[in-house]
Amino acid sequence: MQPLDPKIVLPLLDWYACHGRKLPWRRDQDPYRIWVSEIMLQQTRVETVLNYYDRFLESFPTLEALAGAPEEKVMLAWQGLGYYRRAKGLQEGARQVMQEFHGRIPRTRKELMSLHGVGSYTAGAIASIAFQKREAAVDGNAVRVFSRLACFEHCLEGAYRKELEKAIEDIIPEDHPGQFNQAVMDLGSMVCTPVHPRCSECPLQGMCLGKQNGTAQNLPRLPEKKSKTLEEYAVLLIFHQNTVLLEKKTDGLLKGLWLFPMVPGHYTENEISSYYYDHTLESPRGLLCCGHTRHIFTHRIWEMTFFTLESHLGGRLFPGACPMTADMLEEHAIPSAMALGVREAQQYLRRWNGSRENAILYI
């Protein structure tokens, strides 16, 4: 990989001083707050993170508070942000800092990368922004900006990504490493955008090979996308009096979160009624299909059909499940994939009022 042109640094920093986004995690250089923001921003839009960041830090204002909090409380504060593994990794990382680094977040890329959930990009961002280290933070924005600027034709994965990190570190200015990385992030998300780069507004247009060659729009070369696996489920909202059953996921995707019991496969009302009877020897009362949703994860898609039914034998079919009232639903971390079920369950439970007929009537 050819070296990057150091002449881009000054115009980039000048542009950032005028146009950089004023974001809450840029108010100071606290490594804990930067860490939280970087984890939240993974695969999530800035606008979404803005709704969660301050609230999360009110609940866990310090690294110690996060490390010592019950996991359930952390999941609840993360509810709606998705990719819950990030929240678990963040808390595990905080606990690791308390145990292995005497409560002080380490300053080097290598040590930062030894923490749970901290990869090369996050380590580079924390080291450069909080500790003014000349470390590159190569996210999708940086890959796009530099691929276009220098006309890199390779797909910047694996070894090439490492080479790009090195090339960036060679031009990162001593006195403003954090601003430099943040400037690249902002340029990539505001000007050098994936589909229609706004080259006429770009402070680097005079030095951009991609613009000069007319190839900018086709860069970067992206790795081939893996197709997602489609999975179908029947999701059962099993009510008994003023409760509905939920199960805590103990492994795999969404581990640690609470979900309504799910049966793999596609079912009609009659088929799920027979399924229930076969396993409990009871025909469920009031069985209704209350809707379909699709939830897209990184590598798979869930197609879900939600059913409501009434039975006191749900525990026989789902032995680990827990009956929850409407208030309890609000106190447990339930992923957004279950949003339709939560809405239906809340409606049912709030109107239950001691009578099944009352509740069914309003569903």
Ligand code: SF4
């Ligand atoms: S000139 Fe255009 S392609 Fe080049 S870095 Fe700027 S916005 Fe991106």
